Amino acid sequence: MELQDIIKPENKVYGKPSLMNETPMHYCPGCSHGLVHKLVAEIIEEMGMEEDTIAICPVGCAVFAYRYVDVDWIEASHGRAPACASSVKRLWPKKLVFTYQGDGDMACIGTAEAIHAMNRGENIAMIFINNAIYGMTGGQMAPTTLMGMKTATCPYGRQADLHGYPLHITDIAATLEGTCYVTRQAVNTVPNIRKAKKAIRQAFENSLKGKGCSLVEIVSTCASGWKKTPQQANEWMEENMFPYYPLGDLKNTVE
């Protein structure tokens, strides 16, 4: 059988979401960002929300998220996406408004904006890519960098006396009265990708239904920042990140 005989609509088992355009992604091989983008595109398409979505991307490796998914995008300044989303959602209450941020963006420079948007119960969905490192700027220490983990700015490993402790921002989020749904997911395996998709979908629906603020953390890989191959990065994440950032729902008041 020739390849041409196989390429037929009836044989199609997998497709790129139509909201995802042809622009080649700038992400490194094995990076979680690309997968989460795909989930976002799929969900918006499945919900039929193309004309009713306002997406807000961060400063970090996902700064160019707007290049890949065909919805209206705002690129917020470093850490301020939740503030930006707060006004957007209040001014456009019927829209699906979501933010997409890294750990440096959301849990460090933008901690105040994140906490207050969640605590005000803004009807937005927040996607939080926790790769425990500053990917974009070349692998510096993040607020979520694990103890002992080596980065460009803690080359001998993170030490409490020098650098303090990893910030459990998602756990903090679960304690806030304004959040309705707080969950921690990953995209390292097919079952996990499915669960993550379900979680993001719920967060999006919460935004639309005005249920309050939802936070979906995705424990993620940064193969380049971690100086590992994509496969090693996945294994390292499972062994080191998951025990520290366990997957699962932390709070769900909507179900």
Place this chain on the structure above:
Amino acid sequence: MDEKKNDYVLLKGNEAIAKAAIRYGYDGFFGYPITPQSEVLETLAVDKPWETTGMVVLQAESELASINMLYGAGCTGKLAFTSSSSPGIALMQEGISYMAACELPGVIVSVGRGGPGLGTIQPGQADYNQAVYGGGNGDYNLIVLAPNSVQEMCDCMGKAKELTFKWRVPVVVLSDGVIGQMMEKVLLPEYTPRRTDEEIHQQCPWATNGIGLKNRHYNVHSSLEFDPLVMEERNHKMTEKYARIEAEEVDYEYYMADDAEWLIVAYGISSRVGMKAVDILRKKGINAGMFRPKTLWPFPNRVLFDTASKYKGILCVEQSEGQLVKDVRIAVEGQTYVSHYGRSGGMIASPVEVYHAFKKMMEESVNSKKGYWIK
């Protein structure tokens, strides 16, 4: 009192800002308390425009958040404003630069106090540089309006709305603690309804609000550009736009200047003091007049340059150690003597003080062929 009628009301400048914004059909306010402008948010909270015009009002967690809320609003084509004072405006600079870079509408009311640092809560005009030259990064300009009365505070909200959409440049209404806090009679504008979503879509095809996405390319607001040539091209375009604004939007007025041989230049509250000083000077037989820039950017360079040789000397009066005066010197290009009189730290010059400073300037101007910087 039924404020729906177009009657005069007695208001503080800050209250006038809030009431004017509601009536001009602003979509949102995002701000953080700071003296001497807290009455803006307080007035909005009392008037509850969300129940009448549908205007959104939110007390943000910081000025950083406020300006980024304004950024988000502007991206989606909504008309929002924030209000703050000196250290608060300082915190906003990154966001202001982003708004300028993305060519977004938005109005920033700056009610100045004395600085630097935490400074004083008393009125000041030491934020001229902050508004006109900005503290944000990159090549950009903001349109800066300088009201000098409570009525003008009110009117500036209408003018700012018009200009910010016409040019897609953030507009600063640069006021100060005196005008913000003092009470004067004001004629509030008639109610203009807020624009509908459809109107926003028609007027702002660049807005990131999803409307009509199926029939257009998606919109993005981002100031990031890694290609230096493309970035430079973007900057060139903005510079060209700024040149057009400079050609079209300069605004100023004179007081008793038709036959004047000597000139005071002052804006905002100092122009009120300046007028009184001109009255005293005239009574003493001195042919003095006043020139008042109403837009600080674009600055009335042209008219100052063209008329400078008419004057034997110019005194800039401002509540700062000398900021406006530098722009006047640039405009005048050495054609006449330019001096400065300023009080700072929350102090306000009295007309009599200005009179004496003016006399000193007149004496200095006679022997001064030297540069002003030589003491």
